[in-house]
Every structure is written in C-alpha cells, then in structure tokens.
Amino acid sequence: PLVTSKELFKQAYEKGYAIGAFNVNNMEIIQGIVSAAKEEKSPLILQVSAGARKYANPIYLKKLVESAVEDTDLPIVLHLDHGEDFEICKQCIDDGFTSVMIDASHLPFEENIALTKKVVDYAHPRGVVVEAELGKLAGIEDNISVDAKDATYTNPEEAREFVEKTGVDSLAIAIGTSHGAYKFKGKPELDFERLKKISKLLPGFPLVLHGASTVLSEYVEACNKFGGDIPGAQGVPEEMIKEAAKHGVCKVNIDTDLRLAMTSAIRKHLHDNPSNFDPRKYLGEGRKAVENMVKHKIGNVLGSSDQI
Ligand SMILES: O=C(COP(=O)(O)O)N(O)CCCCO
Ligand code: NA
C-alpha cells in the first residue's frame, strides 16, 4: 500500500538502518527500483522532484507509482522531493502524496520555521508527513544549486529549536554532502561530530541525508569508456552512509547513482550493438542496471532488507 514514513522511520531508527529514497522520472526507473525493493523485502520511498514532474507529467508519475503498489503490495512512500513552496506541497498533498519536503533552507531561520510550520499545519490533518531542511548543501543538480560559499552546515541547537517550533516529522541536515556527481574536491569527508550532536539533541527523531550517492568508480569508468565525459566524479563512500545510519539518519536520498547506472548500461549497449534501434533493448538494459544498483544499496549499504 501507499504509506507515510512515520512507522518506517521509527523502526529504522530503532534498528539502526536507513531507508533509501530513490528519485523516479519514468517507467523503467520506477520498475527497476520497485523490483529491487520487492526482492530485498525492503520498505521503499519513491521520490518525485520538480524536475521529474516537469519531465514526466505528474499524472503519469502518480499512475506509475499506483501501478507499483498494485503490482507488488510493497509499503511504498510517495514523497515530494525539494518542494519549493507551500503551493507545490499543497498540490501534492491534495494529489495523494503520503510525504512532502518543503525545502526552505535558503530562507533565514525564522522564515524557514514559518513556512515549514505552514506546510505541517496543512499536511498533518490530512495524514501526510513533512520533511524540512536546515543548513544548505553545496553542489549543483537540476535547479538545486547553492554557491559553495553559502553552504553552511546544520547548527545542532538550531535543529532542535526548529523541530520543536515546526512539528516537522524529519529533517534534512547539511554535514558535507551535496547533490550531483562532483561532491568533493579532495578526500570525501562528512562532519560526523556534528551529526552526533544533532542526533543527541533530537533523540528518536529521523534525520535525512541528501546528496548521498556514492558515484561508484566502476560506473564513472563505464560511462567514460563508452563515450561519456565525467572525469573526477566522486561521491560519499558507502562506509560513511552506513555510519550515518547508526546516528539517526533514517532516509538516504539517491538519484545520481541511479542515473550513472542507467546511463552506463545504455551507453554500453549502444556501443556494443550498433545495429540495434529497438528502445526496449537499451531501456531494458538501463532498467536492469537500476535494479542491480538499488539491490546493492539496500542489501549492502542501507541495511533495510527483510524488514517487511
Ligand atoms: O539528495 C538528492 C540526491 O542526491 P545525489 O545527487 O547524491 O543522488 N536528491 O534530493 C535528489 C535531487 C533531485 C534533483 O536532482
Ligand atoms: Na526529500
């Protein structure tokens, strides 16, 4: 069924694992993610960004997610990723989403609180949960781009005040991650001291890690081998994601790793099969690659297998 993340996060927090939140944009990506979660017997968050709504048309995305629920009977959260204002959150809540993010992290602290509370006050009476963000990610992806200078990590005391004043259900924090494939200039590192402080001040409260793709080198190499050009791409080592899941992180956002899996598979297929022009062949390879990537994440990184 379509569910909220409330109970899923509670169990994830208690057992020290995290739930993958995978971005969806078309049929093959949804099918790949959902078959992986079914095989791993894992709870699942399918998240839709503003870019995905523009690309696929919200009606198609909603129907595709409903098909996934009907086909697998998995507990699936339908989540709005990076909601930009109250309107888009209201629209998605009215449209049957079970969870929304209001991303007001670019606003001053008090305005972030006010807008987040406005969304919470609309969502909760309708049985929908809310994710907010405090602190700014660096990095560029879709229309989420924050100049590195402005990237400010989450202040632990502010985080506690923010949660108390908004009633929000989960909080995306900034501890060094960023969106996209170029997350670190040099050695990857996250501010675990800060994460531990935040989770100590918010015991039992679900934290969210954005920009959590690993950008696995074999996929970068495969992309570059078959005509791609993404030198120096790197992300968050999987060990760090596992560590974060032990300190209150219950939701891990993954989009770039799916893109790299799908793109490298399609590039390879087109290179190896110059005479093929049936889209089902390369889209099918892309779907399979997404499925394998999500199985890997669930089984080897997030720890949410066999939880349903
Ligand atoms: O935090 C993330 C994904 O982060 P990553 O780029 O590490 O996969 N997202 O919220 C997905 C971003 C959607 C717009 O591109
Ligand atoms: Na989100």
Ligand SMILES: [Zn+2]
């Ligand atoms: Zn994000």
